[in-house]
Amino acid sequence: MDDQNKNLLLATALSAVVLLGWYTFFPPPADEPAPTELAQSDLTPPTDGAVSAPAAAAAGAADAQAVSTTADAEDDAPRVAIDSPRLKGSISLKGGRIDDLALKDYQVTNDPASDIVHLLTPVGQANAYYALYGWAPGTGLGIDDVPGANTLWSASPDATLTPETPVTLTWDNGKGLSFTRTISVDADYMFKIDQAVTNATGASVALAPYGTLARHGEPQDLKNFFVLHEGLVREADGELSQVKYSNFEDFEVDPRDASNAETVAVEDSGWIGFTDHYWMATLIPENGQPYRAIAKHDPRRDIYQTDVVMPTMTVADGASAATSTQLFAGAKEWATIKAYEKAGIAGFIDSIDWGWFFMLTKPIFAVLHWLNQLIGNMGVAIIALTILIKVLVLPLAWKSYSSMAKMKELQPEMEKLKERAGDDRQKMQKEMMELYKKEKVNPAAGCLPILIQIPIFFSLYKVIFVTLELRHAPFFGPFQDLSAPDPTSLFNLFGLLPWASPAPESILALVFIGVLPILLGVSMWLQQKLNPAPTDPTQQMVFAWMPWVFMFMLGSFASGLVVYWIANNTITFAQQYLIMRSHGYTPDVFGNIRKSFKRGEKPESE
Numbered sequence: 001m002d003d004q005n006k007n008l009l010l011a012t013a014l015s016a017v018v019l020l021g022w023y024t025f026f027p028p029p030a031d032e033p034a035p036t037e038l039a040q041s042d043l044t045p046p047t048d049g050a051v052s053a054p055a056a057a058a059a060g061a062a063d064a065q066a067v068s069t070t071a072d073a074e075d076d077a078p079r080v081a082i083d084s085p086r087l088k089g090s091i092s093l094k095g096g097r098i099d100d101l102a103l104k105d106y107q108v109t110n111d112p113a114s115d116i117v118h119l120l121t122p123v124g125q126a127n128a129y130y131a132l133y134g135w136a137p138g139t140g141l142g143i144d145d146v147p148g149a150n151t152l153w154s155a156s157p158d159a160t161l162t163p164e165t166p167v168t169l170t171w172d173n174g175k176g177l178s179f180t181r182t183i184s185v186d187a188d189y190m191f192k193i194d195q196a197v198t199n200a201t202g203a204s205v206a207l208a209p210y211g212t213l214a215r216h217g218e219p220q221d222l223k224n225f226f227v228l229h230e231g232l233v234r235e236a237d238g239e240l241s242q243v244k245y246s247n248f249e250d251f252e253v254d255p256r257d258a259s260n261a262e263t264v265a266v267e268d269s270g271w272i273g274f275t276d277h278y279w280m281a282t283l284i285p286e287n288g289q290p291y292r293a294i295a296k297h298d299p300r301r302d303i304y305q306t307d308v309v310m311p312t313m314t315v316a317d318g319a320s321a322a323t324s325t326q327l328f329a330g331a332k333e334w335a336t337i338k339a340y341e342k343a344g345i346a347g348f349i350d351s352i353d354w355g356w357f358f359m360l361t362k363p364i365f366a367v368l369h370w371l372n373q374l375i376g377n378m379g380v381a382i383i384a385l386t387i388l389i390k391v392l393v394l395p396l397a398w399k400s401y402s403s404m405a406k407m408k409e410l411q412p413e414m415e416k417l418k419e420r421a422g423d424d425r426q427k428m429q430k431e432m433m434e435l436y437k438k439e440k441v442n443p444a445a446g447c448l449p450i451l452i453q454i455p456i457f458f459s460l461y462k463v464i465f466v467t468l469e470l471r472h473a474p475f476f477g478p479f480q481d482l483s484a485p486d487p488t489s490l491f492n493l494f495g496l497l498p499w500a501s502p503a504p505e506s507i508l509a510l511v512f513i514g515v516l517p518i519l520l521g522v523s524m525w526l527q528q529k530l531n532p533a534p535t536d537p538t539q540q541m542v543f544a545w546m547p548w549v550f551m552f553m554l555g556s557f558a559s560g561l562v563v564y565w566i567a568n569n570t571i572t573f574a575q576q577y578l579i580m581r582s583h584g585y586t587p588d589v590f591g592n593i594r595k596s597f598k599r600g601e602k603p604e605s606e
Helices: 003-025 245-251 334-342 358-375 378-392 394-409 411-421 425-439 443-466 515-529 537-556 559-582
Strands: 079-083 087-092 097-107 116-120 129-137 167-172 177-185 190-199 205-216 231-236 239-244 262-266 270-275 279-285 291-298 303-309 313-315 320-331 585-587 593-596
Touching (some): 079 097, 116 279, 116 320, 129 190, 129 279, 129 320, 190 313, 205 320, 231 245, 231 291, 231 303, 239 245, 245 291, 270 291, 279 303, 313 320, 320 334, 334 358, 358 378, 378 394, 378 559, 394 559, 411 425, 443 559, 515 537, 515 559, 537 559
Antiparallel strands (some): 079 087, 087 097, 097 116, 097 129, 129 205, 167 177, 205 303, 205 313, 231 270, 270 279, 279 320
16 A cells, blocks of 8 residues: 555544544534423422431521432412513412422513423422422421421412512411512512511511422433533532532432531622523522521432521510521523622622633633623624624734744745655754754744634633523524534535424534634635645645535534634634735635745735
């Protein structure tokens, strides 16, 4: 077999390895199923309660180490409606649970007929997910003396929770303790829960207020994608923690013993809850209020739970005590969450998964969001962001591309060196180094733009994949969701025929790629033509294949990311073209030199 065939086979094998490796570490995300379309037959509800964390009282002082809550498999109790500008649902009077919540502004798919997104779900339905509040009994009180998950509260028959009309729930234990719970909601996604107790028992009582978030099983639409965090998210006195559902096994508990639960003592401020790809529910105690943040998993019933347990209150006879907490339940909108952070919820913007490169992802998204607000089109905003990034790195890129232009100029002399050196690689390397030194060329300088692009590319990929603002964001024509892969392909004549392309996870998606990946491959090939070719034939072959390998690799990635890459390649091509002109070259669009001059000479007018 001759060297050319060997090099071709080697280049093909290397490209295949790159392709397989890329799909191993960057698999295309699965389509998000509609939460409202889950089959009822898929549900296996617990028969003996939903959430469990028995209260424990320390000797001599009631100090709730955990909370005890149970919920029946079916809930037919009366409900209080929720109707705000962005939320709708209801509160069950059994336990006063906030367990039925949908987001008015978001649909499951881009189809106008699609149902809106449902975030919280009552017990008895698939993947029950809810928030509840109560009091853990201390010394002298039993579990039946305080309100829990099965307590039937009373409310006004015509009560509806709106931003203008809070709802007050009441319950009397019949033994001298009366409880009230006032729930209010703002115009976005924040609930406020004010709990109060009045003691008329004739003696002091001790009890601890708590809040709980519980979800039955992992989310149906769990991505399990390494670049995205889904699961527990917690801020405790300035320290952010994230725990995936698969790692909850580290604090699995028995329903009767919560000693293995993870407990974090928070002194001043924090929050804890569950985050999904685009949605989140979070318990937020008042700032300055110490509490314990608890996370646990009951494997027997497959229930994930987070609790906030406030310090025990001792309430004298004839006295009252009150506590206030907040509940965020909604979409992880950057502007909304940032506004809540400015209002006093410390570190709340970090509930969005910015990743390891947060020093890049945060400012990149802030600028992208500003550009989108200014332009009104996220795809155009991505292109504008690309231009801004290229302007910022222009000084470094100019130096690098100047070096590459000089390398291109030396290409004929390097070919002569190869002919003179023959198979003597050592001699060839030595003479090349002497040539570089003589011409003051740094061959490594051409790597700088690539080194800069890698973290920027990954950060932008993270931003596009994780942030809600890219979800269902339109560009133009058939590109109506920049967080989804290119919907066009040869299969539907690039959007001219009224049927969808193969699903991203399908092997056919590797072949039937869309317009954007093709433009990516062409732009990458054109940009590469302006670079000096490697002297090694194998490297030349690999580089020749690279644009087309990337074309297929990125075919199933988010359209917004491919738009960025096309814009980046196009701008880079223009930059290199102008720099080559400044060095006496007039290359055509394929990188071939049509006219050249000695350095230092002024190009003739064309």
